[in-house]
Amino acid sequence: MLAQFTPTWMIEATYNINPKELKQLGIKVVLTDLDNTLIAWNNPYGTEELRDWMTSLERENIQLVVVSNNSHRRVKKAVAALQLPFISRALKPFSGGIRRAMRQYQVSENEVVMVGDQLLTDIAAANFSKIRSILVRPIIESDAWNTRINRFFERFVMHAMLRKHPELKFRKDLINERNK
Numbered sequence: 591m592l593a594q595f596t597p598t599w600m601i602e603a604t605y606n607i608n609p610k611e612l613k614q615l616g617i618k619v620v621l622t623d624l625d626n627t628l629i630a631w632n633n634p635y636g637t638e639e640l641r642d643w644m645t646s647l648e649r650e651n652i653q654l655v656v657v658s659n660n661s662h663r664r665v666k667k668a669v670a671a672l673q674l675p676f677i678s679r680a681l682k683p684f685s686g687g688i689r690r691a692m693r694q695y696q697v698s699e700n701e702v703v704m705v706g707d708q709l710l711t712d713i714a715a716a717n718f719s720k721i722r723s724i725l726v727r728p729i730i731e732s733d734a735w736n737t738r739i740n741r742f743f744e745r746f747v748m749h750a751m752l753r754k755h756p757e758l759k760f761r762k763d764l765i766n767e768r769n770k
């Protein structure tokens with residue numbers, strides 16, 4: 591049961607995920623949640639760190655794709671400033687959206703990673719899809735009301751998961767810090 595909500599890695603922030611390390615790990619496509627993972631819901635333009643991160647992903651030839659449960663209209667508007675391809679109505683925690691993205695970019699399970707701030711949706715969807723995942727800290731704590739209810743359950747699962755996996759901690763690095 592808990593295995594379904596356990597990420598492969600935990601990283602402080604999305605922009606801390608090192609594109610060179612992703613490449614070393616064989617990742618060709620990074621799927622990312624939108625709200626509170628890539629951008630704060632009240633800042634659609636993203637931060638400077640995010641933009642720098644996107645540039646360095648491009649440099650490593652890694653494709654970034656937004657996979658969101660939100661509607662086409664909402665996601666299209668949100669990513670317009672970032673000019674990113676996206677999959678909307680992904681139905682996370684189910685695997686539909688992730689599978690759709692994998693078909694579209696013709697990548698196999700070990701060539702893709704899902705980044706998100708929620709165990710119950712993003713990480714569960716990654717595990718359902720049998721791909722690796724990175725949990726990041728939410729950009730800001732205050733959310734839309736529906737996410738706030740989710741967070742309540744999220745906290746329980748997070749506690750249980752961390753108790754079972756003391757080796758998992760929010761880090762700044764995928765590879766080098768792993769065994770510290």
Ligand SMILES: [Mg+2]
Pocket residue numbers: 623624625626627706707708
């Ligand atoms: Mg989110």
